[in-house]
Amino acid sequence: MEINRRKFQGVLNILSFNRHFYFFGIGILVLIIISYQLFSWSGILFWILIISFLYGLIVPLIVSAYVYDFSGYYNFNWLKKCAINDSQIKQIININAGFDETSFIIKNNFPNSDLKVFDFYDAERHTEPAIIRARKVSTVYPDTQQMQSNSIAMNNHSVDLIFLLSAVHEIRSHKEKIEFLKECHRVCKYDGKIIMVEHLRDLPNFLAFSVGFTHFFSRAVWRNAFKSAGFTSFEEIKFTPFMSIFICKP
Structure with missing residues (x-):
C-alpha cells in the first residue's frame, strides 16, 4: 500500500495534535492586546511580549514543515x-x-x-x-x-x-x-x-x-x-x- 501524503501534512498534524497550545497562546495574545489598550504600560514590554508569543506560535510550525514536509523524512532516503x-x-x-x-x-x-x-x-x-x-x-x-x-x-x-x-x-x-x-x-x-x-x-x-x-x-x-x-x-x-x-x- 502506498501512502500519499498531502502537502504540508506534517505541519498540519502538529497543528492539529497540539491545538490546545495554540488556543492557549492565542488567548494570551488577545489578553495582552486588550490590557495594553485598557492600561498604560510600556510599549517596549508590549512588543517584547507580542514578538515572543508570535515566535513561540509560528517558528515551531515552520520547523515542523521543514522536518516533516520538505526534508525527505518520509522518503526514507536517510536510511542509506x-x-x-x-x-x-x-x-x-x-x-x-x-x-x-x-x-x-x-x-x-x-x-x-x-x-x-x-x-x-x-x-x-x-x-x-x-x-x-x-x-x-x-x-x-x-x-x-x-x-x-x-x-x-x-x-x-x-x-x-x-x-x-x-x-x-x-x-x-x-x-x-x-x-x-x-x-x-x-x-x-x-x-x-x-x-x-x-x-x-x-x-x-x-x-x-x-x-x-x-x-x-x-x-x-x-x-x-x-x-x-x-x-x-x-x-x-x-x-x-x-x-x-x-x-x-x-
Whole structure:
C-alpha cells in the first residue's frame, strides 16, 4: 500500500495534535492586546511580549514543515546512512505509540522481509493530549499488535531490524524507557540493529520549539538508557539540525 501524503501534512498534524497550545497562546495574545489598550504600560514590554508569543506560535510550525514536509523524512532516503544490507534483513519490527505513518513505507523499502508492527500506547501511562488525538486519525497497519512497553511478543534474538521512529519519547518515565529498550535488546539478533529517530532536548530544538523542547530527551539521557538496557553500540547521525538518527547494536 502506498501512502500519499498531502502537502504540508506534517505541519498540519502538529497543528492539529497540539491545538490546545495554540488556543492557549492565542488567548494570551488577545489578553495582552486588550490590557495594553485598557492600561498604560510600556510599549517596549508590549512588543517584547507580542514578538515572543508570535515566535513561540509560528517558528515551531515552520520547523515542523521543514522536518516533516520538505526534508525527505518520509522518503526514507536517510536510511542509506544506516549501512543496512537489504538482502540480510528477514525480520523487521516497527514500534509506535499509536500514531503510525511509517509502516507501509518500511514495507515498501523492504518488500521481501517480514514486518510486524507493535503499538505500546497505554492510556493510563501515556497521557499526552497530542498522542491521544493522533491515535484517532492514524492509519493502522494490518495485524498491528498492542503491547506493554516491557513485553514484545517475539522470540529472543529473532529480529534483524527494529524501527523506533519519533515514538519512544512518549515513554516519559526513564525506568520504563530502560525496560522497553531491554525488551528491544532481547529480541534483536546479535548482528541486528535498532534505528531510532528523535528530536533532542538541545539548543536547535529549544530555538525551534522554545519550552516545547522539554517534551524531548537529551542525547545523554538516550545514551544512558541504551547503555543501561545492555546495548554496546550507540551511534548518532544528524538528520537536519533538529532530528537525530540513532543506530544501536546489541
